[in-house]
Each structure stands twice: as C-alpha cells, then as structure tokens.
Amino acid sequence: MGPGAAAKYGAVAVIVRSLTSALDDYPHTGNTNYGNNPKIPAAAISTIAANKLSELLKSKVAQPVQFYLKDNCQMLPDVLSYNVVGEIKGTENNNKYITIGGHLDSWDLAEGAHDDGTGVMQSAEVLRIFKALSYKPKNNIRAVFFMNEENGHKGGTKYAELAAQNHENHIAAIETDEGGFTPRGFSFDGVNPALVQKVNVQWKKLLEPYEVDHLIPGGSGTDIEPLKSQVPSVILIGFRPDSQRYFDIHHTPNDIFENVNKRELELGAASIASLVYLIDQHGLSL
Ligand SMILES: [Zn+2]
Incomplete structure (x- = not known):
C-alpha cells in the first residue's frame, strides 16, 4: 500500500526496504496495491542496499543524494492454465472430500522452492504415504496443486466454484504454503473455539x-x-511449520531447492498425513 499512499503526497517513486530480518543482498518482491491512487513506480531493495542508502541520506558529504531507478516490470495478459488434482477414492463416503493443497506458481525472480514447491510436494506425498501403507481412506482424499496463488488466486477461486457446482462435500481442506520447514502444528480458520478445544x-x-x-x-x-463462502461445511486448516527463516528467502532469488531440508520437508508431509488420517477416521465436528 506504500506507493499509493506516498503518491498522494507527491512522491514520484517508492523504494521499499525488503521485509526481512536477514541482512543480505536479496531484494524481496511481492504485491503492490495502489487502490485508487496514481501508479508510481515501486521497487524493493535488499536490506544491505537499504542500509547503504540510509547512510548516504544521513551523510553530510554525499548531499544531494541521487537515485537512479530503471523499472522494466510489466503485467502480461492472462493465459489459460490449470489446477492439477490427484485423488484417492474413499471406500465409504463417495461424495466427501478431504483436500491438501499447495500452489504451482511462483514469483518470476525465484525458483519458488519453499513458496510453494514444498507445499505441492507435501500434498502429493500425503497420497503416496497412504498408498505405501495400503491405507484405504473412508473419504476421498485429494491433493490439489493450485495455479495462480501469487497473482490473484484464480485457481483457488475456480476450485471452490467447481466444488460448489459439483455438490462436493468437503469435510476439511488443508493448505501448506508457509515453507517446508520443521512442522509445529496446524491452525483452524474461523471455527468454533470449542472445536479447537475438542481437537x-x-x-x-x-x-x-x-x-x-x-x-x-x-x-x-x-x-x-x-x-x-462456497462450501459452508468445510473446515479450513493451515499447516504451520517453524517459519522463523521463511522471510529470509520468501519471494527472493534465494528461494531455491538447495535451501530445502529434506528431513524437515518429509516430517511436514508425515504430520499432514497424520492429521488427514485422524480426520478421515474420526471426522471433524463437535
Ligand atoms: Zn505461497
């Protein structure tokens, strides 16, 4: 929201210090929302670069400070794309679903290994674990790789639309999109506090x-x-890993495969599979 707010006061462009506690040379990208304000150029710079700029602005020697900004970002037109869905059929409730999902897209400057390659892999891994254990779920278990989370979440919107259209009864939906770090637990979105207590x-x-x-x-x-909004009975759950390091790499060129710890990633998948198993066996209601 910063650029829009600054434009109101006559700013010609905005430089943002990347939102991370890490001191490094990686700028972080992300959404910019102008509202109804003029669209002035906006760019994030790394924390090291921000410190340097701040020092220059304070220094008496280097006045006036000049900043050269060249911005070649552009918004391309939408193209047709798809969610990817894998499913194990339930043995008892053929219209009840438990879904686990992550998103396929990532910001163009990054590989998107943690955001959200790990979430996609964990979603697929839950199905693989059940198959490896020869577990036959009562309900349909779905892994959903959503498209277009970062740029308007059209995949999520379409998925909900189709779920409503097909009268699919989703018992629970779990999303893993906070990095593939050591798992800590789960958060329950907008549910009756008594349900969290019961769980x-x-x-x-x-x-x-x-x-x-x-x-x-x-x-x-x-x-x-x-x-x-589309399927009122569904209980939405967020997978919660230890996200202390997430914003050191989130939306940067440093969000790469080499920064994913295999053991932590697997532990996350195993804990999601455990929760899905519990919901499948015992349901999730008061
Ligand atoms: Zn993400």
Whole structure:
C-alpha cells in the first residue's frame, strides 16, 4: 500500500526496504496495491542496499543524494492454465472430500522452492504415504496443486466454484504454503473455539511425540479461502511449520531447492498425513 499512499503526497517513486530480518543482498518482491491512487513506480531493495542508502541520506558529504531507478516490470495478459488434482477414492463416503493443497506458481525472480514447491510436494506425498501403507481412506482424499496463488488466486477461486457446482462435500481442506520447514502444528480458520478445544483434548497427545501438537485458532491459506463462502461445511486448516527463516528467502532469488531440508520437508508431509488420517477416521465436528 506504500506507493499509493506516498503518491498522494507527491512522491514520484517508492523504494521499499525488503521485509526481512536477514541482512543480505536479496531484494524481496511481492504485491503492490495502489487502490485508487496514481501508479508510481515501486521497487524493493535488499536490506544491505537499504542500509547503504540510509547512510548516504544521513551523510553530510554525499548531499544531494541521487537515485537512479530503471523499472522494466510489466503485467502480461492472462493465459489459460490449470489446477492439477490427484485423488484417492474413499471406500465409504463417495461424495466427501478431504483436500491438501499447495500452489504451482511462483514469483518470476525465484525458483519458488519453499513458496510453494514444498507445499505441492507435501500434498502429493500425503497420497503416496497412504498408498505405501495400503491405507484405504473412508473419504476421498485429494491433493490439489493450485495455479495462480501469487497473482490473484484464480485457481483457488475456480476450485471452490467447481466444488460448489459439483455438490462436493468437503469435510476439511488443508493448505501448506508457509515453507517446508520443521512442522509445529496446524491452525483452524474461523471455527468454533470449542472445536479447537475438542481437537486438543482428543488429538494433541497423539501428535505430541513428534512436536507437531500446536493446534490453535488462526489462518489457513489463500488457495482454500474461497471454499469458505462456497462450501459452508468445510473446515479450513493451515499447516504451520517453524517459519522463523521463511522471510529470509520468501519471494527472493534465494528461494531455491538447495535451501530445502529434506528431513524437515518429509516430517511436514508425515504430520499432514497424520492429521488427514485422524480426520478421515474420526471426522471433524463437535
Ligand atoms: Zn505461497
């Protein structure tokens, strides 16, 4: 929102210090929302570059400070694209679904390994784990790779639209889009606090040995959010890893495969599979 606000006061462009506690040379990209204000150029610079600029602005020697900004970003027209859906059929409830999802797209300056390659892999991994264990779920279990999360979440919107159109009864939807780090637990989006309490009483002990027992009220995710309005019965859940390092790499050229820890990624997938198993066996209602 910064550029729009600054434009009102006559700014010709805005430079943003990247939002991270890491001191490095990676600028972070992200959404810019101008509202009804004039669209002035906006760019993020790295924290090291921001410190340098700040020093120059304070220094008496280097006045006046000149900043050269060349911006060649452009918004290309929409093209046809797709969500990717994999499914294990349920043995008892053929119209009930539990979904796990992440998103396929990423910002163009990054590989998007954590945002959200890890989420996509974990979603697929839940199905693979069930197959490897020869587990036959009662409900349909779906892995959904959403398209276009970063740029308007059209994939999530379309998924909810089709779910409503096809009268699919989603029991729960879990989103993993906070990085493939060590799992800590799950947050339950907009549910009756009594349900979170019940989940804690019944399931916390089972998850405790793996330290993924942080079961709290909170957000879920952008891709499953549209299900809320379209399918009122669905319970939205966010996978919560230890996200301390997430914003060191989020939306930067440093969000690369080499920065994913295999063990942490697998632990996340296993904990999501555990929760899906519990929901599949016992349901998720008061
Ligand atoms: Zn993401």
